[in-house]
Amino acid sequence: MSLLQTGRRRTKLDHSYNDRPRQGPFRHISPAQLSLERVHEQNRLGTPKKDGTKASEQAPGKSAKGKPRLLLMGQRRSGKSSISSVVFHKMPPNETLFLESTARIQKDSMHSFMDFQVWDFPGQVDFMDPSFDLDAIFGEIGALIWVIDAQDDYLEAITRLNGTILNLQPSYPNVNIEVFIHKVDGLSDDYKLDIQRDIMQRIQDELSDHGVENAPINFHLTSIYNHSIFEAFSKVIQKLIPHLSTLENLLNDLCRACRFEKAYLFDVLSKIYIATDASPVDMPSYEICSDYIDVIVDVSEIYGWDRPKEYIKSLEGPPWNKKLEDQTACKDAESAIVLTDGKRPIMLREVNKYLALVAIMCEGSYEKMPTVIMNVEGTVKGLIEVFEITKERR
Amino acid sequence: MEAQMDNLTMQDKLASSPSDEPRKQKKKKVLLMGKSGSGKSSMRSIIFSNYIAKDTRRLGATIDVDLSHVKFLGNLTLNLWDCGGSVYLKLAGEEEMLTSTDARQDAFMENYLSQQRQHVFSNVGVLIYVFDIESRDFDRDLLTYRSIVAALSQFSPTANVYILIHKMDLVVPNLREDIYNDRVSLIRSKSDAFDPTPFATSIWDQSLYKAWAEIIHDLVPNLDQIEKHLGSLGKLIMAEEVLLFERTSFLVVSSWTSNAIITSDKDHPAQNPTYDRNERLSNIIKNFKQSTSRYTGTPKSAEQLSIFDLKMPSFSMFLIKFTTNTYLGVVLPPGEERYNAAKLNCYIARTQFEDLDSPARKSADRAASSTEIVAES
Ligand SMILES: Nc1nc2c(ncn2[C@@H]2O[C@H](COP(=O)(O)OP(=O)(O)OP(=O)(O)O)[C@@H](O)[C@H]2O)c(=O)[nH]1
Ligand SMILES: Nc1nc2c(ncn2[C@@H]2O[C@H](COP(=O)(O)OP(=O)(O)OP(=O)(O)O)[C@@H](O)[C@H]2O)c(=O)[nH]1
Ligand SMILES: [Mg+2]
Ligand SMILES: [Mg+2]
Numbered sequence: 001m002s003l004l005q006t007g008r009r010r011t012k013l014d015h016s017y018n019d020r021p022r023q024g025p026f027r028h029i030s031p032a033q034l035s036l037e038r039v040h041e042q043n044r045l046g047t048p049k050k051d052g053t054k055a056s057e058q059a060p061g062k063s064a065k066g067k068p069r070l071l072l073m074g075q076r077r078s079g080k081s082s083i084s085s086v087v088f089h090k091m092p093p094n095e096t097l098f099l100e101s102t103a104r105i106q107k108d109s110m111h112s113f114m115d116f117q118v119w120d121f122p123g124q125v126d127f128m129d130p131s132f133d134l135d136a137i138f139g140e141i142g143a144l145i146w147v148i149d150a151q152d153d154y155l156e157a158i159t160r161l162n163g164t165i166l167n168l169q170p171s172y173p174n175v176n177i178e179v180f181i182h183k184v185d186g187l188s189d190d191y192k193l194d195i196q197r198d199i200m201q202r203i204q205d206e207l208s209d210h211g212v213e214n215a216p217i218n219f220h221l222t223s224i225y226n227h228s229i230f231e232a233f234s235k236v237i238q239k240l241i242p243h244l245s246t247l248e249n250l251l252n253d254l255c256r257a258c259r260f261e262k263a264y265l266f267d268v269l270s271k272i273y274i275a276t277d278a279s280p281v282d283m284p285s286y287e288i289c290s291d292y293i294d295v296i297v298d299v300s301e302i303y304g305w306d307r308p309k310e311y312i313k314s315l316e317g318p319p320w321n322k323k324l325e326d327q328t329a330c331k332d333a334e335s336a337i338v339l340t341d342g343k344r345p346i347m348l349r350e351v352n353k354y355l356a357l358v359a360i361m362c363e364g365s366y367e368k369m370p371t372v373i374m375n376v377e378g379t380v381k382g383l384i385e386v387f388e389i390t391k392e393r394r
Numbered sequence: 395m396e397a398q399m400d401n402l403t404m405q406d407k408l409a410s411s412p413s414d415e416p417r418k419q420k421k422k423k424v425l426l427m428g429k430s431g432s433g434k435s436s437m438r439s440i441i442f443s444n445y446i447a448k449d450t451r452r453l454g455a456t457i458d459v460d461l462s463h464v465k466f467l468g469n470l471t472l473n474l475w476d477c478g479g480s481v482y483l484k485l486a487g488e489e490e491m492l493t494s495t496d497a498r499q500d501a502f503m504e505n506y507l508s509q510q511r512q513h514v515f516s517n518v519g520v521l522i523y524v525f526d527i528e529s530r531d532f533d534r535d536l537l538t539y540r541s542i543v544a545a546l547s548q549f550s551p552t553a554n555v556y557i558l559i560h561k562m563d564l565v566v567p568n569l570r571e572d573i574y575n576d577r578v579s580l581i582r583s584k585s586d587a588f589d590p591t592p593f594a595t596s597i598w599d600q601s602l603y604k605a606w607a608e609i610i611h612d613l614v615p616n617l618d619q620i621e622k623h624l625g626s627l628g629k630l631i632m633a634e635e636v637l638l639f640e641r642t643s644f645l646v647v648s649s650w651t652s653n654a655i656i657t658s659d660k661d662h663p664a665q666n667p668t669y670d671r672n673e674r675l676s677n678i679i680k681n682f683k684q685s686t687s688r689y690t691g692t693p694k695s696a697e698q699l700s701i702f703d704l705k706m707p708s709f710s711m712f713l714i715k716f717t718t719n720t721y722l723g724v725v726l727p728p729g730e731e732r733y734n735a736a737k738l739n740c741y742i743a744r745t746q747f748e749d750l751d752s753p754a755r756k757s758a759d760r761a762a763s764s765t766e767i768v769a770e771s
Contacts, residue, residue, distance in 0.1 A: 005706055284689050291685040296704060298678045302671045303709045303725055308664055311655045315727045327729035331707060338701040340715075341690045366701070 002353045003268045004293075004333045005300055067109070068142030068240045069117045073164070075157045076101060076123030078149040079182045079224065084108065084120045086224045087233055087270055093224045112267050113274065113354040113387065114241065116142060138168060142240045143176040150195050150221075151183045158199060162206045169212055177217045178236050179203075185223035192221050227287050234272045243386050247275035250386070254359070254379040255279070258372050261344060263359040264289050265351065265383065268297070274355070289358040292346055296335055330373070338366050349376050351383050422613055423473045423517050427542060428524030429535055430455055430479030433560045436597050437524070438462075438476050441606050441643050444694035446684060447597040455480060459514075466640060467647065467719035467751045468615045475514070511545060518550035520609060523590075524558045525577065527565055532577070540584045547586050555590040556609055557581050563596040570594065603673035603680075607645040614647055620750050624650045627743050628724075631736035634709070637672065637723035641697065644679045644721070646672040675723065679713075705733065712737055716744060717751040 072080040082096035088108055106120040119137075138144075146164075148157045161179070168175055181199060184192050196219055207215055220232035238244055251263045255277045262285045264273040271290045316324055325331065332350035339345070345366045349357045357380060365372055426434045436450035442464055456478030464472040523542065529535050546553055559577050562570055578592040593605035611617065620638065628636040628650040638648040649672055655664045668674065679699070686698040699721070702713040709725055710733050716722035726736055 005708065288685055288689040291682060295678055295682050299675070299704060299711065300706060302668045302674055303666065303711060304706060305666055305668070305708075307655060307708065307727075311664070314654070315729075320729070320731075324728055325707070327731065328705065328707065329730040330705060333704075333706050335704040336701070337699070337703070339686055339690055340697045340700045341692065342700065343690070 002333070002350060003297055004350050004356060005304055067115045067117050067140065069119055069140050070142050070236065071119050071121065071137065071144045072147060073121045073125070073144060074123065074147035074180075074182075075149065075152075075160070078123065078147040078152075078157065080120050080123070080147050081106070082224050083147065083180070083182070083222075083229055084118055087229060087272070088118055096224060110270075112269055113352070116237075116240065135171075138172050138175060141172070141175050143178050143236050144168075145178045145180055145236065147180045147182050148199065149183050150181045150187060150192070154195075154199065155202075158202050158206075162203060165203075165207060165215055165217075166210055166212065169215065174216065176236070176239055177215065178232070179217060179219045180222045180229075180232060181219060182222045184221045184228070185225040196221060227283060227290060230271055230290065231281070231283070231286060233270070234274065237272055238274060241274055243389070244275060246386050247383060248277065250379050250382045251275060251277040254375060257375050258359075258365065259362045260365075261285070261360040261362060263357065266290070266293060266356045266358055267354055268293060268356050269354065285360050288346065289348075289360070292335075292337065292348060292358060293356060296333065296348060300333075330377075334373070336366060336369065347372065347376070349373075349380060351380050352387070355383070355387075357383070421471045421473050422519035423475065424520045424522065424609075424613075425514070425518050426474060426476045426522045426524070428479060428558075428560075429526055429529060429538070432479060432524040432526035432529070433597065434476055434479070434524050435460065437558075437560075437595070437602055437606070438474065440597055440602060440680075441645070442474070444642075444680070444683065444687075446681065450597060465719070466610065466614065467717070468617070468620070469752060470614055472610075472613070477514070512549060515545045515549035518546060518553040520554050520556065520613065521546055522556045522558060522609065524560050525581070527559055527561045527573065527577075532580075536580060536584055539581065543584070543586050543588060547588070551587070553588075554612060555585065555588040556605070557590045557592045558595045558605055559592065560595045561597075562594045562601065563598045600670060600673035600677040603645060603676040604670060606643070607647065607673060607676065610640065610643075610645055610647055616750055617648060620747070621648050621650070623743075623747060623750065624648055627740065628652060631724065631726070631739050632732065633724050633726050633736060635666075635723075635725040637675070637725075638716070639676070639679070639713075639721040639723060641715075641719050641721060642695070644676045644683075646676060647720070705730075712740075714740065716740070717748045719751050720747070 072084055074080055079096075081099050081102050082091075082093075084106070085091035085096060085099065086093055088110060102120055102122045104122065105125075108118045108120075110116050110118060144164075146157075146161045148154050148161075165177060179199070181192075181196055184195075187195070200219060203217065207213070218235070220228075220235065222229045222232045241247070247265060251265065254260060255263050260277075262279055262281075263277045264286065265275040266273050266289065271293060273286065273289075312324060315327075316322060320327055330349075333356070334349055336345060336347040343363050345361045347359050347361055347365075347369075351357055357376065359376075361372065426438060428434055433450075435453050435456050436445075436447075438460075439445035439450060439453065440447065442462070456476055457480075458478055460476040460478070462472075462474045462476070464474055466472060521542070523539060525532075525535055525539075543555070546555070557578070559574050562574070565573055574592075574594045581592070582590065591608070593601070593608075595601045595605050614620070624636050624638060627633075629652075632652075632654075633650075634652050634655065636650045637646050639645065640647050651666075683694060683698050687694040687696070690698065692698070697715070699713065700715050702711075704711045705728065707728060710728050711723065711725045712733070713721055713723045714737070722740055724736060724740060726732055
């Protein structure tokens with residue numbers, strides 16, 4: 001069953017004071033109730049004496065083959081574990097204050113529209129160590145995410161990043177390197193850009209001194225306290241998606257046909273968007289779509305309970321005389337919202353178990369919903385086909 | 395909402411004669427009391443002024459009384475008296491608490507003490523007394539509560555009393571129930587002739603909405619009629635549930651649940667197992683309002699939502715702007731026809747509910763009589 005339809009799983013009947021207190025916005029309601037497999041738990045239990053830095057001994061088994069890997073690296077306390085907890089485990093940002101320093105590589109397998117792994121490294125791992133089996137780590141890599149604490153002195157972080165890049169270049173020239181200039185909350189916009197410029201310059205200078213030009217490095221300004229971290233992850237993950245351009249074209253067509261302002265294809269679990277149309281992404285539209293998904297998941301949690309069979313039967317009797325599923329126009333979740341200013345209604349349509357299409361419509365669209373829905377129906381079919389093709393290839 | 399909340403200080407209020415309480419209007423005086431720092435202003439700001447829990451950390455201690463007028467449905471106006479904990483204690487006659495270093499305030503207190511006592515405790519419809527679960531000295535809190543209750547029995551013996559055991563989030567989950575029950579029974583025993591209604595609350599979850607929804611529910615004047623109509627509407631459209639939300643606080647002021655969900659099957663309950671769904675919904679919508687306000691660029695206090703449609707394979711739901719002061723939420727079995735017919739009927743029912751919501755909108759003579767009748771009851 002999809003998350004959209006039943007809400008996040010609850011382990012027990014909720015009882016007002018047996019729950020953890022809710023923190024701030026609703027998206028944080030049930031941490032860790034995701035279909036994430038805590039692989040590292042097993043690692044920890046199975047290999048109690050092993051040193052985390054000996055990553056070669058924790059090389060993934062067969063099951064991990066073919067699953068792109070996102071590696072989170074950077075200095076101690078730069079925020080790697082916070083990022084992975086907030087994005088993939090729905091931890092409320094302020095609770096990351098209590099995270100302990102990571103001693104061993106933490107591996108999370110994520111089963112979603114695409115299976116991938118997130119590896120959270122301890123800050124002090126030294127890849128220059130010749131005993132290190134680089135292939136075990138970088139063999140299946142999807143992206144190397146280097147986290148730099150923008151509120152701290154970052155020179156050493158850059159030196160280490162450069163060292164890592166130079167070390168990797170000979171054998172893995174195509175590894176995507178994503179630099180997260182992190183903890184930019186509380187920094188002024190000007191200052192953020194200054195830092196970014198400075199960091200980019202320092203990396204480029206040093207790399208070209210070593211004869212490395214045009215290494216594939218991207219920069220993102222991030223913070224766990226707002227949507228920027230989700231946005232950055234969205235961009236990182238999109239590079240791993242086969243047929244991304246087909247997905248994007250489908251969304252472009254939909255936007256053109258319905259005069260939508262913006263359309264996102266969301267992974268409901270992480271609320272990372274895995275594709276969007278060609279118009280520029282603006283934070284407010286991403287945020288509202290993301291929060292809208294939360295509302296639907298939360299409402300479903302309340303009302304998506306199993307109705308008794310006899311009741312269902314009575315609904316299928318007179319005057320309807322139809323199976324319940326034949327009484328609905330759409331087999332999947334469908335929603336729309338109109339705000340008082342009337343200007344940009346929003347619609348949501350479930351695509352499959354993991355994905356939802358959320359779009360910012362234009363003024364007057366709500367009145368033309370039947371046409372909109374027809375168009376969306378076509379797009380959804382197209383999207384599903386793309387994912388089926390991808391699966392067959394695997 | 396902010397526009398409607400004119401914060402008068404005690405001085406302003408005292409300038410006018412205390413006897414000018416208008417009789418005709420359904421103004422209900424609601425006293426919000428409790429030790430300084432117990433969370434009174436926090437809850438008021440969350441329920442009525444679109445604060446989120448985190449925002450309350452910025453609130454300073456309330457000096458004397460923060461008075462706000464909150465317009466509600468059924469021509470009800472709440473006269474909410476948020477009484478700063480560091481001051482009202484003296485009203486109850488606890489002179490030993492006069493330790494304030496603020497000379498201005500002391501002078502103020504001495505001048506008005508006797509007047510205020512009567513002024514504050516007369517004509518009270520509801521007393522909401524907040525106990526901070528973290529308080530070090532519960533005995534002392536009880537003592538204070540007792541003097542407040544004494545003052546209330548003297549000037550407003552018919553008032554309803556609610557006690558909120560607040561900041562429950564700070565207690566270890568498995569101790570919550572015991573501590574709560576323990577406190578409640580002690581407080582009950584110090585309540586004179588009043589029979590207080592207790593709630594366990596926290597600003598960090600939906601429990602706050604539950605308490606306030608029930609308090610408001612008891613205050614709305616023509617609620618019987620509203621409830622009756624809500625039930626007939628629910629039956630007519632074959633809904634599973636119908637909810638009436640107050641427009642700004644998004645408190646559920648009234649709800650109706652169908653009893654058509656029959657079963658003889660023990661494993662499948664005929665009831666939605668989420669029993670605290672009303673307050674959860676309030677919380678969800680209130681939080682989403684924060685996002686929509688950012689999205690539309692309109693203030694949080696402005697009305698945000700107009701229509702929300704949701705069609706799921708196991709249920710459908712809509713939420714619409716309903717009458718001047720309300721939103722209507724409807725939960726239905728799935729089905730396109732059912733959905734469309736229900737929505738249409740709800741829009742038709744709007745005018746009827748509008749009359750119940752704001753009787754003043756009726757023609758002048760009818761308005762006068764109906765207002766009187768409701769006011770008397
Ligand atoms: N202000 C701010 N603080 C953050 C942000 N992300 C993480 N932090 C804080 O940074 C501190 C360190 O975070 P961790 O996630 O433990 O850092 P780490 O990189 O995993 O550290 P090691 O495991 O020791 O390598 C925590 O106190 C977090 O609350 C952010 O975006 N903004
Ligand atoms: N943990 C927790 N803190 C709360 C809760 N409610 C309020 N607080 C905090 O308690 C502090 C004091 O809250 P106020 O609302 O200013 O207290 P008050 O009762 O109005 O105090 P006075 O105006 O001095 O009478 C604030 O920092 C709030 O964030 C709660 O349910 N849980
Ligand atoms: Mg860590
Ligand atoms: Mg206060």
